[in-house]
Every structure is written in C-alpha cells, then in structure tokens.
Amino acid sequence: MNRSHEPIVTAIGPFIFSMILTLPKKTMNTLAKTFASASKNSVFYTKNSQISFPCLDKLEQRENKLKTEKQTSEELFLNFVNGYNIFNYNKPFVLSHGGILPSFKIAFETWGTLNADKSNAILIHTGLSASSHAKSHPKNTNPGWWEKFIGPGLSIDTNKYFVICTNVLGGCYGSTGPSSFNPNTGKRYASNFPIINIYDFVRAQFLLLSDLGIDRLHASVGASMGGMQSLAAAKLFPDRVNRFISISACALSHPYSISLRYCQRQVLLSDPNFNRGNYYDGVIPHVGMKLARQISTITYRSGPEWELRFGRNRSNPNSEPSFCPDYLVETYLDHKSERFCFEYDANSLLYISKAMDMFDVSASNFKYLEKKRQKALTLIQDRAIDDSHNNNMKSGYFDIDATSDGAEAPAFEAEYRESINSQKHMQDDLVAGLESVTMPALIIGVQTDILFPSSQQKEMAKILKLSGNKSVTYYELDSLYGHDTFLIDLVNVGAAIKGHLDHS
Known part of the structure; x- marks a missing residue:
C-alpha cells in the first residue's frame, strides 16, 4: 500500500478502505490527495505536543550554577557538619x-x-x-x-x-x-x-x-x-x-x-563530570551522585512500608503523566537524592562503599x-x-x-x-x-x-x-x-x- 493511502485508513476505517481498494488506480490517487488535503484541518489528525522535562531543566540550571562556584577549602561540608x-x-x-x-x-x-x-x-x-x-x-x-x-x-x-x-x-x-x-x-x-x-x-x-x-x-x-x-x-x-x-x-x-553498591558506583563513574575523580576544580558529578543515592534509598526501606506510605498515589492526580517525578514514591526518591548530591563527596562514596x-x-x-x-x-x-x-x-x-x-x-x-x-x-x-x-x-x-x-x-x-x-x-x-x-x-x-x- 502506498503511504498516500494512509489518511484514508485513518478517516474511514479498514472496512470501507477494503472496498476502495477495488477502485481503479487513478481514482485511488485522486481520493488519497483529497483526504490528505482535508485531514490537515480534520479532527482525525492532531499534532502531538512535546513532553516537558522540568527535572532535566533543573539539572541544566544546576550545572550552569555549579560552573560559577568553586570550593577551595579542604572542609567541603562545614555548612552541613561542624562543631567536631x-x-x-x-x-x-x-x-x-x-x-x-x-x-x-x-x-x-x-x-x-x-x-x-x-x-x-x-x-x-x-x-x-x-x-x-x-x-x-x-x-x-x-x-x-x-x-x-x-x-x-x-x-x-x-x-x-x-x-x-x-x-x-x-x-x-x-x-x-x-x-x-x-x-x-x-x-x-x-x-x-x-x-x-x-x-x-x-x-x-x-x-x-x-x-x-x-x-x-x-x-x-x-x-x-x-x-x-x-x-x-x-x-x-x-x-x-x-x-x-x-x-x-x-x-x-x-x-x-555488592551488586547494589556496584551499580551505584557505575552511575557515578558514568557522570561526565566525574573526570576519574578529579572534579574538585570543576563541576561535581551531581547527576551521578543523585542517581546513586536513588538506588541506595530503594535498598534502605521496604516494599510494605512504601505500599502504606505512598501506594500508587500521584503527586498531582490531575496532571498528565510525566517522565519526571510523578508518583509520590518518585517524588520521595527525588527529594532524598537531591539533598545528598550536595552533602557528600563522590570519591568518599566510591572508596567507602568499596570497603x-x-x-x-x-x-x-x-x-x-x-x-x-x-x-x-x-x-x-x-x-x-x-x-x-x-x-x-x-x-x-x-x-x-x-x-x-x-x-x-x-x-x-x-x-x-x-x-x-x-x-x-x-x-x-x-x-x-x-x-x-x-x-x-x-x-x-x-x-x-x-x-x-x-x-x-x-x-x-x-x-x-x-x-x-x-x-x-x-x-x-x-x-x-x-x-x-x-x-x-x-x-x-x-x-x-x-x-x-x-x-x-
């Protein structure tokens, strides 16, 4: 079947189309052009909109911000832990x-x-x-x-x-x-x-x-x-x-x-900012750290708890489905990992998890x-x-x-x-x-x-x-x-x- 016949299938269905296939070729081509033209303004043809990715937008904004920041102190997390x-x-x-x-x-x-x-x-x-x-x-x-x-x-x-x-x-x-x-x-x-x-x-x-x-x-x-x-x-x-x-x-x-910790290290190593551990003068591997923390958080809690705590509830039931955090359990994982990627050193995670x-x-x-x-x-x-x-x-x-x-x-x-x-x-x-x-x-x-x-x-x-x-x-x-x-x-x-x- 010629691709120009596809609008006909969409418009009138396979049963009628099977009857049309018996028409002469010249008539078929004319009908195809007619339906193609009509379908531009037809309810049968809609143009899908681009799905939004606010979580990726957030990561990109963070990346740009981190490029302007540099931590020269040895104590990277004094704003988080001090008084020791x-x-x-x-x-x-x-x-x-x-x-x-x-x-x-x-x-x-x-x-x-x-x-x-x-x-x-x-x-x-x-x-x-x-x-x-x-x-x-x-x-x-x-x-x-x-x-x-x-x-x-x-x-x-x-x-x-x-x-x-x-x-x-x-x-x-x-x-x-x-x-x-x-x-x-x-x-x-x-x-x-x-x-x-x-x-x-x-x-x-x-x-x-x-x-x-x-x-x-x-x-x-x-x-x-x-x-x-x-x-x-x-x-x-x-x-x-x-x-x-x-x-x-x-x-x-x-x-x-061992396999669970290995997966955490692999997503961290795959972050382009990891740079074989030499990231202190550049951008920290925040994406890898966030993903690693999401894996670990799943291992820290239990399925029965999450059934009671989150179930299959969505954060916004009236919104369209999203590839970004959508279900409550997803928003929980996102929140926990979001904090961690700024509160812990990636190399420490590698060395200590390996230990x-x-x-x-x-x-x-x-x-x-x-x-x-x-x-x-x-x-x-x-x-x-x-x-x-x-x-x-x-x-x-x-x-x-x-x-x-x-x-x-x-x-x-x-x-x-x-x-x-x-x-x-x-x-x-x-x-x-x-x-x-x-x-x-x-x-x-x-x-x-x-x-x-x-x-x-x-x-x-x-x-x-x-x-x-x-x-x-x-x-x-x-x-x-x-x-x-x-x-x-x-x-x-x-x-x-x-x-x-x-x-x-």
Whole structure:
C-alpha cells in the first residue's frame, strides 16, 4: 500500500478502505490527495505536543550554577557538619592493602563524662555516609543521626557512659579522605587516595582511643557499615572491647549487596563530570551522585512500608503523566537524592562503599591482608621514610611490589582464593576468623531488610557461637522500615541496645 493511502485508513476505517481498494488506480490517487488535503484541518489528525522535562531543566540550571562556584577549602561540608573535634595522627599510617597515608586526621564528637578509671566509654560506629554528629550538643545544636537514641536516660545513657562517634577514615566530614590535601603534594588526593577497608577504619579509631587514654571500651556499637566496624573492633582488639553490638550487618559482604553498591558506583563513574575523580576544580558529578543515592534509598526501606506510605498515589492526580517525578514514591526518591548530591563527596562514596564490599572477617582473608600490611610496615621501618622514599609516597599509595621483590604477592592471592572454594570451607574460615571474639555480643536483624537480609545476622550469630562465644544474643525484628529500622525503631532497637549495655 502506498503511504498516500494512509489518511484514508485513518478517516474511514479498514472496512470501507477494503472496498476502495477495488477502485481503479487513478481514482485511488485522486481520493488519497483529497483526504490528505482535508485531514490537515480534520479532527482525525492532531499534532502531538512535546513532553516537558522540568527535572532535566533543573539539572541544566544546576550545572550552569555549579560552573560559577568553586570550593577551595579542604572542609567541603562545614555548612552541613561542624562543631567536631580533630585527632591528628602525624605518623605514616599503613593500610590493609599496602597503601600508606603520610598522616591522617579523624573528626570525632563526644557526649557524657569519662569516669575516673576511663572504663565507661562507648564507641559508636557510623554507616556509609554518616558524620560524627550522632547527637546534638552545644557546638552543634542540629539533631544528630541517632538523636533519640543517645542522651540522659536514653538507650545509650550519657548519665552513665562517655560516648564517642567518629567520621570514618576516607570520609568527607572532617576526617582524612579523598577530598583532603596530600601533605606531600599540596593537592587533593582525589583518586590517588589509597584503597581502604573496614579494618583501617577501626585501627584509626583505636589510635584515637589511645590518645584519649581509653584502654578498654565498655562497648562497641554500630549498625549497617557500623555493625561491620563493631565486629571488626571485637576481632582486632578483643582485649580492649568488653562487649559489642552489631545491627543489620554481616560477617562478610554477600553478592546481592555488592551488586547494589556496584551499580551505584557505575552511575557515578558514568557522570561526565566525574573526570576519574578529579572534579574538585570543576563541576561535581551531581547527576551521578543523585542517581546513586536513588538506588541506595530503594535498598534502605521496604516494599510494605512504601505500599502504606505512598501506594500508587500521584503527586498531582490531575496532571498528565510525566517522565519526571510523578508518583509520590518518585517524588520521595527525588527529594532524598537531591539533598545528598550536595552533602557528600563522590570519591568518599566510591572508596567507602568499596570497603563495605571487601568486608570479610574470615581467617584466610585476614591473613592475606596482614601479610600485605606487615610487608609495608617492615619497609617503612627498614627505610625510615627519607626524602627519596617520600617520592614513592606522593600519591598516597605505596606499591609494595614496586619497592620489593614482590614474590609473595601472587602466593597470598592463590592461598586466599583456594580457601574459599566451598561454602563449608567458607563457614569454617569465618569461624576461625572470629575465635578471638568471646565477649558478650548482641546481634540484631530485621526481616524486611533487603540490603542486609536477616539471614546474614543469623549467620553471624551462628558463626560466633561455633567459634566458642558463649554469650551471643540474637534478636530479629518484624519491622516495616527495612534496613533503616536502626534509625527509626526507638522502642525495639533502643530497648535491645539499652539492655545489652546495662547488663552487668
């Protein structure tokens, strides 16, 4: 059929058109021209209007504004988080994967009073993007991220305990991270920052505790990535932790959560403004950060909660459907991610989320990392880090293999890979890795958590018991709030924390 016949089909329908097809060709062409001309002003022909994209307009406006702004201060987010203390460690700090920081600083905040024998200290570990501001105080009266859990008479009672919270190494809220200036170069580390892991966070925190004169914690407490740190603290420093609490965490990261964090990093890397991490003198990768946060927000809450909270309701039921935020759940995701892209550093998100992926307290993994770390420590001791050696450290990363024969490195890798060939071996490996963790432990899981399913907390509790720990308590909560339950459920989470901390 000739395309000129199409208006006829539209105007009079396929039945009549089948009859017209029997007409002579000359008559057919005449009819086609007649209907084509008539259809220009016909109700049968309408011109579709261009769909509007206000969300894209907003991104473009932001891009233009950001091009005129430049942040030269090392503290990128002082307008968001302030009033913290700084612990400076002015010696080289060797990291688990062989990297070296020439020095570092840790932002921390405290509440309550340290008693005479310094035995009432509680260390609170944060999640991925949290700051040290867990609770308001005179230097920063804004509510903290765990505001209702910490304070006089609350779950973590500041009448009894001296509470400490830090911003993790690699973060951007006062602690040394990729946005910090490398003292050896005078430039920001950016993607020259060395790879870090959960053990590195904890070792840095315990250097702070030593500086404060705290030899032993009453408790180590954390949820999500903080729960990983709390378990790692108990493993690394069993003689310095009386008890620990791990909420919605794991003994090693599982493929599902790794894949979710991988997707977040990929959308961030795909932002043209990311520039391989070197964006501090240009436009921040705000689009990638916004999309990454939308992915993570979906993993933090639960489907049942959103059914009750949003359902299928639209923000404006009388409007035409839109590809921009339309349903209430979409406007929620847009709002949460809009704030985040200005409140957190993209490189910190990369490094810290990767540290979560690599978390694994198994004996073989710890042995593998310790060989790398000890080799770097030995090289530092042997070479005394003179000026020529500093040239090898200017990037902030000290390549072990480049400064030694490197013969053992492949053996480390082969030994580690061979050790995780089977699920049974993996469990035995984890049990061996936690043999030193014998202090009272509270493990909490949430049934609706999709990021760290409760099966992973059950696994942790089981492994602790198999490793010989006689004081493991496991609670599983039936909460609507998914992974974020530890931030919201004051009654159940708070009561469990208080009971464990106050138990003699």
